[in-house]
Amino acid sequence: MSRRNPGIVKYLLAMGVGVVILQPVSAQYRGELFQPRFGLAEWRTIHVGMTIPQIDGESDTFGPDRWSSSYLVPDDPAPEYPRTEATTSGEDDSELAAIDDHSEAIARWAFKYSARSLADRNPATGWSEGVEGDGVGEVVLAKVDTRRPVFVRNGFQMSKELFLANNRVKRVRVFLLQAGKRMPNQFDSPYAEVKVLAAVDAELSDTMGFQRLPVPPNAIEPMTEWDGSVTDPPQYASFVALQILSVYPGTRYHDTCLSDVYNLE
Ligand SMILES: [Ca+2]
Numbered sequence: 313m314s315r316r317n318p319g320i321v322k323y324l325l326a327m328g329v330g331v332v333i334l335q336p337v338s339a340q341y342r343g344e345l346f347q348p349r350f351g352l353a354e355w356r357t358i359h360v361g362m363t364i365p366q367i368d369g370e371s372d373t374f375g376p377d378r379w380s381s382s383y384l385v386p387d388d389p390a391p392e393y394p395r396t397e398a399t400t401s402g403e404d405d406s407e408l409a410a411i412d413d414h415s416e417a418i419a420r421w422a423f424k425y426s427a428r429s430l431a432d433r434n435p436a437t438g439w440s441e442g443v444e445g446d447g448v449g450e451v452v453l454a455k456v457d458t459r460r461p462v463f464v465r466n467g468f469q470m471s472k473e474l475f476l477a478n479n480r481v482k483r484v485r486v487f488l489l490q491a492g493k494r495m496p497n498q499f500d501s502p503y504a505e506v507k508v509l510a511a512v513d514a515e516l517s518d519t520m521g522f523q524r525l526p527v528p529p530n531a532i533e534p535m536t537e538w539d540g541s542v543t544d545p546p547q548y549a550s551f552v553a554l555q556i557l558s559v560y561p562g563t564r565y566h567d568t569c570l571s572d573v574y575n576l577e
Contacts, residue, residue: 346415351382379427483557491549
């Protein structure tokens with residue numbers, strides 16, 4: 313969040329323009345190098361009543377790339393692919409293994425400011441929107457149990473200086489989402505039939521530490537099996553999606569950040 317490359321961000325967002333339906337699918341990246349898109353722009357169209365066909369699971373290897381409408385490209389360069397005889401031979405599984413290893417290295421690099429930073433229980437890491445300006449309208453997803461209190465650490469709380477230097481969220485629209493099914497495949501475990509049930513607008517305080525996140529009051533239903541029956545025992549999968557409505561401006565940067573969103577135990 314000290315420098316940025318707006319050219320790259322604009323280019324990546326332009327690549328997503330052709331996709332008009334919000335349909336985050338679990339991509340089968342294996343076998344080719346992972347190329348992060350730094351967000352799924354379609355999240356900006358989120359509204360109550362919509363159903364999202366599929367969302368990557370919170371532990372899916374490349375899921376964080378699609379858990380926000382944008383996120384900031386790290387300052388440091390992406391790790392380079394190791395070009396050795398073993399990784400370029402094309403003769404055995406070693407090249408495929410090298411591609412998988414390097415894809416995971418790219419993910420670790422790219423996800424520094426992704427939605428994954430909201431769930432790591434570490435105030436020194438955070439999500440930052442990745443568009444020009446203050447990021448009003450940008451959306452980020454967090455997997456939480458909405459039946460219990462949800463808490464947020466506003467801004468980038470690595471230090472008081474960085475908290476003040478970057479934007480914090482002021483007005484926020486909090487959406488409540490509920491997954492209808494889980495649909496595991498050989499690689500990942502995405503959620504399906506995710507409904508946006510309700511939303512509420514709130515104002516966050518411009519303070520470090522935890523604050524309660526208002527969540528729209530709405531009962532969620534348990535997930536079902538493929539035949540429509542409730543899982544035994546019942547399992548619930550709920551999320552909040554936070555959309556930036558206004559910000560407390562940073563003293564140095566226009567990057568709007570959140571450090572954490574989760575249930576406090
Ligand atoms: Ca964090």
